[in-house]
Amino acid sequence: xxxxxxxxxxxxxxxxxxxxxxxxxxxxxxxxxxxxxRKLSLQVGRSGVVLRAPFSTLQADIDEMLIRxxxxxxxxxxxxxxxxxxVLRFQSGELHDYLGAPLALRIVAGARRAKxxxxxxxxxxxxxxxxxEQVRRVLQQWYxxxxxxxxxxxxxxxxxxxPWLSGVPELRLRRMRSRWGSxxxxxxxxxxxxxxxxxxxxxxxxxxxxxxxxxxFNHSPRFYALMTEAMxxxxxxxxELEAVGARIVRE
Numbered sequence: 001x002x003x004x005x006x007x008x009x010x011x012x013x014x015x016x017x018x019x020x021x022x023x024x025x026x027x028x029x030x031x032x033x034x035x036x037x038r039k040l041s042l043q044v045g046r047s048g049v050v051l052r053a054p055f056s057t058l059q060a061d062i063d064e065m066l067i068r069x070x071x072x073x074x075x076x077x078x079x080x081x082x083x084x085x086x087v088l089r090f091q092s093g094e095l096h097d098y099l100g101a102p103l104a105l106r107i108v109a110g111a112r113r114a115k116x117x118x119x120x121x122x123x124x125x126x127x128x129x130x131x132x133e134q135v136r137r138v139l140q141q142w143y144x145x146x147x148x149x150x151x152x153x154x155x156x157x158x159x160x161x162x163p164w165l166s167g168v169p170e171l172r173l174r175r176m177r178s179r180w181g182s183x184x185x186x187x188x189x190x191x192x193x194x195x196x197x198x199x200x201x202x203x204x205x206x207x208x209x210x211x212x213x214x215x216x217f218n219h220s221p222r223f224y225a226l227m228t229e230a231m232x233x234x235x236x237x238x239x240e241l242e243a244v245g246a247r248i249v250r251e
Contacts, residue, residue: 079178158230
């Protein structure tokens, strides 16, 4: 006797496609499923970028959503990347970065006033005990002072080199975990104080990036052409910064 075989209904189909963004290629996982909601949804996490859609969704609609949201996808990927670093303990022997060099932390008690000295492969914090919270505060204040001085100097230098600028833009500093810098519509530049831990050419890359936004307030081909004109090696600097990003934003 023949029995009719019940075919299993496919409940989910997965595929991948690539999304171009500037000089990057982002891999998108497309999950089509039998879902009641007809809306498309995007998720960006440690496992990657996922777009969920009903089976009936046209490929053109998927492409349109990815193109429309590619700025947001790239920004979210950067946030996820920066949040993957381990938490620092602020104990002697631990490595802390400064201007692209990993320095061994050394805590020196006994000094009347707290101070920080960098050199000979060490980052020496004087005048504190083994209280990690106190060490953290002293180091943060020191990093801020170094950033205030160096970033102002580099901003003035690059502003003098770029023909569309007639002066040095206003500079603000903030500790951030999700972005390296920003440029307001009014031309104010904000830089992440954690950048002081990166190599000087990475700091310059971020400064040039934000200064180019004063001329091109977007990420269009014109913007990237401007970046290449101002700093031909910016792609290498960007890759270097991304490679150390998770480490230098740790607190």
